[in-house]
Amino acid sequence: xxxxxxxxxxxxxxxxxxxxxxxxxxxxxxxxxxxxxxxxxxxxxxxxxxxxxxxxxxxxxxxxxxxxxxxxxxxxxxxxxxxxxxxxxxxxxxxxxxxxxxxxxxxxxxxxxxxxxxxxxxxxxxxxxxxxxxxxxxxxxxxxxxxxxxxxxxxxxxxxxxxxxxxxxxxxxxxxxxxxxxxxxxxxxxxxxxxxxxxxxxxxxxxxxxxxxxxxxxxxxxxxxxxxxxxxxxxxxxxxxxxxxxxxxxxxxxxxxxxxxxxxxxxxxxxxxxxxxxxxxxxxxxxxxxxxxxxxxxxxxxxxxxxxxxxxxxxxxxxxxxxxxxxxxx
Amino acid sequence: xxxxxxxxxxxxxxxxxxxxxxxxxxxxxxxxxxxxxxxxxxxxxxxxxxxxxxxxxxxxxxxxxxxxxxxxxxxxxxxxxxxxxxxxxxxxxxxxxxxxxxxxxxxxxxxxxxxxxxxxxxxxxxxxxxxxxxxxxxxxxxxxxxxxxxxxxxxxxxxxxxxxxxxxxxxxxxxxxxxxxxxxxxxxxxxxxxxxxxxxxxxxxxxxxxxxxxxxxxxxxxxxxxxxxxxxxxxxxxxxxxxxxxxxxxxxxxxxxxxxxxxxxxxxxxxxxxxxxxxxxxxxxxxxxxxxxxxxxxxxxxxxxxxxxxxxxxxxxxxxxxxx
Numbered sequence: 001x002x003x004x005x006x007x008x009x010x011x012x013x014x015x016x017x018x019x020x021x022x023x024x025x026x027x028x029x030x031x032x033x034x035x036x037x038x039x040x041x042x043x044x045x046x047x048x049x050x051x052x053x054x055x056x057x058x059x060x061x062x063x064x065x066x067x068x069x070x071x072x073x074x075x076x077x078x079x080x081x082x083x084x085x086x087x088x089x090x091x092x093x094x095x096x097x098x099x100x101x102x103x104x105x106x107x108x109x110x111x112x113x114x115x116x117x118x119x120x121x122x123x124x125x126x127x128x129x130x131x132x133x134x135x136x137x138x139x140x141x142x143x144x145x146x147x148x149x150x151x152x153x154x155x156x157x158x159x160x161x162x163x164x165x166x167x168x169x170x171x172x173x174x175x176x177x178x179x180x181x182x183x184x185x186x187x188x189x190x191x192x193x194x195x196x197x198x199x200x201x202x203x204x205x206x207x208x209x210x211x212x213x214x215x216x217x218x219x220x221x222x223x224x225x226x227x228x229x230x231x232x233x234x235x236x237x238x239x240x241x242x243x244x245x246x247x248x249x250x251x252x253x254x255x256x257x258x259x260x261x262x263x264x265x266x267x268x269x270x271x272x273x274x275x276x277x278x279x280x281x282x283x284x285x286x287x288x289x290x291x292x293x294x295x296x297x298x299x300x301x302x303x304x305x306x307x308x309x310x311x312x313x314x315x316x317x318x319x320x321x322x323x324x325x326x327x328x329x330x
Numbered sequence: 331x332x333x334x335x336x337x338x339x340x341x342x343x344x345x346x347x348x349x350x351x352x353x354x355x356x357x358x359x360x361x362x363x364x365x366x367x368x369x370x371x372x373x374x375x376x377x378x379x380x381x382x383x384x385x386x387x388x389x390x391x392x393x394x395x396x397x398x399x400x401x402x403x404x405x406x407x408x409x410x411x412x413x414x415x416x417x418x419x420x421x422x423x424x425x426x427x428x429x430x431x432x433x434x435x436x437x438x439x440x441x442x443x444x445x446x447x448x449x450x451x452x453x454x455x456x457x458x459x460x461x462x463x464x465x466x467x468x469x470x471x472x473x474x475x476x477x478x479x480x481x482x483x484x485x486x487x488x489x490x491x492x493x494x495x496x497x498x499x500x501x502x503x504x505x506x507x508x509x510x511x512x513x514x515x516x517x518x519x520x521x522x523x524x525x526x527x528x529x530x531x532x533x534x535x536x537x538x539x540x541x542x543x544x545x546x547x548x549x550x551x552x553x554x555x556x557x558x559x560x561x562x563x564x565x566x567x568x569x570x571x572x573x574x575x576x577x578x579x580x581x582x583x584x585x586x587x588x589x590x591x592x593x594x595x596x597x598x599x600x601x602x603x604x605x606x607x608x609x610x611x612x613x614x615x616x617x618x619x620x621x622x623x624x625x626x627x628x629x630x631x632x633x634x635x636x637x638x639x640x641x642x643x644x645x646x647x648x649x650x651x652x653x654x
């Protein structure tokens with residue numbers, strides 16, 4: 001296994017070196033992902049290539065280890081340093097483990113940013129989050145409200161009572177409830193990210209609230225289970241299941257109508273934005289400092305907070321019109 | 331003995347009725363016949379697995395790998411379906427696979443005399459690991475399953491879904507096996523008094539292995555039912571479900587020390603848990619309390635059962651023992 005891995009790395013390195021020698025003029029941006037062969041990151045690479053085409057003088061080096069380990073990423077990054085790439089945009093397997101290697105890269109004048117999964121502040125110039133808790137909280141209630149012009153009762157089906165992510169999103173959602181008059185959140189239940197418990201909780205919601213119009217499930221297990229429960233109860237059309245899920249997992253439920261739409265970050269946009277940011281930082285036409293706004297092409301610009309972190313955009317909405325395109329990606 | 335068992339089941343039946351009455355006082359809709367049928371359907375997997383587990387527990391063993399076996403067979407059924415294999419073949423395949431996985435447990439317990447709790451803790455992890463190896467952690471989703479595959483357990487026949495009928499058929503078959511076949515008697519004999527069983531010409535290890543095969547085959551079948559019902563298959567489905575299954579048996583009065591238990595008890599134990607699980611979401615109790623409440627319900631039920639336990643057998647040959 002390790003021999004094979006080494007051989008692969010060497011082969012990849014050699015081809016990259018050859019390609020690099022051929023066009024020394026271009027800005028070379030390395031997109032380092034958690035592991036090769038993951039649909040989500042392949043899609044991010046598509047976005048990066050799109051950005052490269054738009055910018056013209058950018059070459060994308062899409063690389064990563066064969067399994068999701070920090071050690072593998074360190075090896076990859078070391079080889080990128082040896083190749084003297086202009087920028088590294090990394091989705092890290094470990095917040096801290098990559099820091100020394102990435103510091104070394106920055107000392108050699110390489111622009112380092114993290115995206116999707118961040119590294120500690122010392123190891124990068126900035127971090128691009130796919131979205132922010134506030135944007136997600138707003139999106140999940142908006143998804144429900146958009147299909148309820150006359151208002152109505154909605155309920156939340158969350159993961160566990162202690163899931164930090166979900167609790168933060170629900171809190172943020174409650175903060176903006178004032179913007180959606182007519183929508184009342186009648187209850188929050190917890191499916192513990194188990195398909196069977198989530199299914200039962202969804203059934204329970206339908207029984208307890210006969211006028212329920214939407215179930216918001218900001219968890220990928222919950223949204224699928226709720227959609228199945230609504231389908232089995234014959235309430236497609238009466239109750240809309242929405243929230244956060246993956247297109248490949250939700251495709252069937254969007255087609256059946258159990259879910260009108262749902263959201264999750266768009267990996268294509270994410271790869272595109274990370275490339276744009278890496279390019280502008282490498283060229284020196286933007287600086288990564290608190291409060292700075294860095295342009296991201298068609299995605300607008302990202303404003304950095306005190307931690308030099310920024311949020312790309314609202315989660316991307318998936319519905320019947322685009323589900324086929326994305327369900328094959330991730 | 332028989333009278334005692336009967337009364338223990340009567341206590342459990344009473345507890346279930348009281349439970350239903352309490353739930354109905356807070357949410358009357360719960361005891362509508364239609365809803366009760368839904369609860370029965372929802373509890374069907376638990377009933378099936380509890381029966382398999384009962385067979386294992388009465389032989390003084392325990393099978394902690396049932397949920398992992400279920401998940402693996404469920405995943406395989408979804409993969410076979412994706413490959414275009416017709417449903418009857420899938421059903422046969424998962425039952426055979428489940429039985430084979432159970433046989434692995436059984437053989438390790440029988441031939442290597444490893445305690446069953448250790449064996450099944452190991453195989454539990456292995457079976458889940460195999461799913462990961464097969465799928466790389468990817469899900470098989472609703473739209474990747476054929477309509478017929480998903481529809482079979484839901485198809486309504488004489489007012490109840492097929493899944494419920496399957497559970498009822500297995501209950502009937504079990505009642506027959508336990509009371510009318512040599513295997514059924516052997517299961518109890520082995521758990522009740524292994525030495526006496528040997529003298530009676532019963533292979534203790536062989537009987538235990540047979541119990542594991544039964545439990546495995548039922549887990550395999552339930553794997554398909556589960557995946558078809560929830561229309562999703564991934565590594566973690568039915569995570570922690572083995573504990574529910576053991577709890578159902580214990581509530582139903584199946585003695586963990588082996589040798590005692592009844593089909594009716596195991597079924598009612600499963601129903602008791604199923605009712606609690608289905609009622610908690612609708613009676614408006616804070617989710618933060620739900621776990622504590624279902625835990626207490628189990629403890630109370632077991633406390634009742636412990637009180638119903640008969641006195642220990644009398645040693646009539648103490649003198650002979652001393653001399654030997």
